[in-house]
Amino acid sequence: MTIIPLYFAIPLLAAFLIPVIGKFAKTFTWLFTTAVSFALFVIALYGVAAVQEFPLIVCKMGRWAPPLGIVMVLDAFSAFMALVISIVVFAGALFSYRYLSHYTGQWKFYTLYMLITAGMMGVVLTGDLFNMFVFLEIAAISSYALVAFGVDAEELEASFKYMVMGEIGGLTFLLAIALIYARTSTLNLADISNVMQMFGQTTFFWTVLGLMLFAFSIKAAFVPFHSWLPDAHPAAPAPVSSLLSGIFIKVLGIYTTARMVFNVFGLSRANAPMFFNILIVLGLLSITFAGLTALNQKDYKRLLGYSSVSQIGYIMLGFGIGNYYGVAGAIFFILAHALAKGLLFLTSGAVVHATGTRDLNKLAGLGEKMPTTAWSFRFGGLSLIGIPPLVGFWAKFWIILGALKAGMLWLAITAIVLSGLTLYYYLKIENSVFLKKGKVDAKPAPFTMRIAMVFLVVLIVVLGLGFQQVIDFVVGPAANALLRGLEYSQLVFGYVTTGF
Amino acid sequence: MIAFLACIVLFLIGLYAIVTKRNLIKIVIGFALMEYGINLLFALIGFRHGSVAPIITQIDMPRRFVDPVPQALVLTAIVIALGTTALMLAVALRIYNRYKTFDIAEIRKLKG
Numbered sequence: 001m002t003i004i005p006l007y008f009a010i011p012l013l014a015a016f017l018i019p020v021i022g023k024f025a026k027t028f029t030w031l032f033t034t035a036v037s038f039a040l041f042v043i044a045l046y047g048v049a050a051v052q053e054f055p056l057i058v059c060k061m062g063r064w065a066p067p068l069g070i071v072m073v074l075d076a077f078s079a080f081m082a083l084v085i086s087i088v089v090f091a092g093a094l095f096s097y098r099y100l101s102h103y104t105g106q107w108k109f110y111t112l113y114m115l116i117t118a119g120m121m122g123v124v125l126t127g128d129l130f131n132m133f134v135f136l137e138i139a140a141i142s143s144y145a146l147v148a149f150g151v152d153a154e155e156l157e158a159s160f161k162y163m164v165m166g167e168i169g170g171l172t173f174l175l176a177i178a179l180i181y182a183r184t185s186t187l188n189l190a191d192i193s194n195v196m197q198m199f200g201q202t203t204f205f206w207t208v209l210g211l212m213l214f215a216f217s218i219k220a221a222f223v224p225f226h227s228w229l230p231d232a233h234p235a236a237p238a239p240v241s242s243l244l245s246g247i248f249i250k251v252l253g254i255y256t257t258a259r260m261v262f263n264v265f266g267l268s269r270a271n272a273p274m275f276f277n278i279l280i281v282l283g284l285l286s287i288t289f290a291g292l293t294a295l296n297q298k299d300y301k302r303l304l305g306y307s308s309v310s311q312i313g314y315i316m317l318g319f320g321i322g323n324y325y326g327v328a329g330a331i332f333f334i335l336a337h338a339l340a341k342g343l344l345f346l347t348s349g350a351v352v353h354a355t356g357t358r359d360l361n362k363l364a365g366l367g368e369k370m371p372t373t374a375w376s377f378r379f380g381g382l383s384l385i386g387i388p389p390l391v392g393f394w395a396k397f398w399i400i401l402g403a404l405k406a407g408m409l410w411l412a413i414t415a416i417v418l419s420g421l422t423l424y425y426y427l428k429i430e431n432s433v434f435l436k437k438g439k440v441d442a443k444p445a446p447f448t449m450r451i452a453m454v455f456l457v458v459l460i461v462v463l464g465l466g467f468q469q470v471i472d473f474v475v476g477p478a479a480n481a482l483l484r485g486l487e488y489s490q491l492v493f494g495y496v497t498t499g500f
Numbered sequence: 501m502i503a504f505l506a507c508i509v510l511f512l513i514g515l516y517a518i519v520t521k522r523n524l525i526k527i528v529i530g531f532a533l534m535e536y537g538i539n540l541l542f543a544l545i546g547f548r549h550g551s552v553a554p555i556i557t558q559i560d561m562p563r564r565f566v567d568p569v570p571q572a573l574v575l576t577a578i579v580i581a582l583g584t585t586a587l588m589l590a591v592a593l594r595i596y597n598r599y600k601t602f603d604i605a606e607i608r609k610l611k612g
Contacts, residue, residue: 153598182545
């Protein structure tokens with residue numbers, strides 16, 4: 001008996017229990033959701049410990065052997081992603097209690113919240129291409145519904161726009177799956193990578209990869225495909241914005257891209273330098289364009305949305321550099337950005353809860369009235385800019401180190417200079433919401449909200465101080481799991497005897 | 501081969517409808533077309549000429565079977581498509597209640 005099915009079985013079960021109990025007991029529903037999220041956090045920690053010992057743990061669903069049946073594969077990268085998911089989900093669940101007090105139908109929120117968690121957990125754990133599509137759609141459909149949760153005109157509009165873009169991406173992915181199945185007659189990721197290797201880098205290979213990159217670029221909101229994100233993420237309730245920006249786009253966009261490129265298609269900078277240069281260009285485009293657009297925003301959450309598009313570019317940059325430091329930096333950045341952006345969206349939720357507006361021109365002087373929120377915002381913002389010793393600094397440092405090791409001095413300098421954009425729009429919020437003198441009525445954030453924010457602040461500081469341990473036990477193994485490349489398939493077939 | 505290309509064309513017609521049409525309902529129909537294109541493609545991938553369903557009812561059956569996996573995939577894809585279409589139509593109706601129109605040119609509160 002392995003723990004792997006628990007990752008997605010627990011939230012899925014919770015999602016179906018909540019409608020039964022939720023109509024009668026509001027507080028209990030929230031407690032239940034938070035408890036489930038915490039249980040996931042514990043399981044994810046256990047998973048990270050387990051992959052220190054085994055390079056890969058395989059779980060055969062229904063006891064069908066790999067090429068025929070669906071397998072769940074837990075390697076260091078999956079374990080890492082699951083851990084980040086559970087952290088953000090836990091903080092968001094904790095935060096939801098008071099924030100949702102002015103919404104009706106709260107049990108629907110918690111049901112969708114658990115479904116989106118189950119979907120994301122499934123995406124990072126599955127070893128089967130079509131299964132990945134199914135989990136991806138479970139997560140995506142829940143997210144469309146959560147964006148529209150407030151059913152105001154703007155929220156509905158944002159949700160529809162998001163749905164159109166997201167579904168074009170999803171269907172393109174499905175088309176790529178159909179083409180892959182037509183040529184390889186298999187859906188198992190490890191088996192696909194074996195068969196693809198026999199074909200070599202043909203036109204078919206690049207067509208399928210291109211379709212997938214297009215689909216995942218929409219899901220991750222890289223710059224030519226980003227237009228839905230600054231509408232959709234602000235429209236959602238704050239805990240969901242935090243979840244969507246913090247981890248959702250990375251699971252559906254970045255994780256899937258990285259897994260396909262490195263482990264399934266077996267690309268590395270050595271055998272496909274052109275492709276990795278394209279990733280760098282995509283990354284730089286996102287950082288610059290979205291960063292510049294963020295400077296002019298007047299809406300608290302919308303600015304953070306553009307900031308997410310911009311920061312996602314750094315992650316792609318790290319993967320594009322393609323050596324150990326670059327990839328480790330990108331993975332570290334996933335963690336750092338999830339904590340920081342999750343926290344920043346929670347502070348925006350606290351501000352909206354207290355004042356009822358998120359217009360930067362109308363907000364003022366909250367630094368004294370909401371001290372915990374203000375300081376949480378400062379820690380999150382500083383980590384995002386990359387001020388040592390917070391966790392964001394080390395992530396960016398590793399990416400820049402990777403660029404230097406790869407001999408791309410210009411890229412390292414560009415990455416540092418572009419941090420200035422982050423600094424500028426962070427200061428804009430800091431100044432107009434927290435420092436500027438003004439008369440805005442506000443009470444301090446409720447207790448549960450403060451706990452959620454402080455939880456993330458503590459993680460940002462502690463993981464920043466203990467960065468060496470994070471690199472050694474979590475990020476390093478995850479980077480090695482990706483850079484193992486095609487060995488992935490041998491490991492999957494080699495380890496089929498273990499597990500339930 | 502022509503049948504495969506027809507599926508891709510159907511997919512592209514759907515994409516064209518989504519990109520160019522201004523009516524929310526027509527956009528949803530565009531998605532339905534895209535889904536049909538892919539589902540047909542899946543069914544065709546599994547098809548083999550002159551073969552039977554992979555159910556062995558007697559010992560000396562001809563050994564040419566159609567591939568059953570794509571059919572299972574199509575079933576799953578249809579269910580997912582049902583979910584998205586239902587959600588899209590529900591959101592489109594809510595939008596209609598707020599704006600009194602299905603025209604996306606007039607539904608513009610968000611910009612930038």
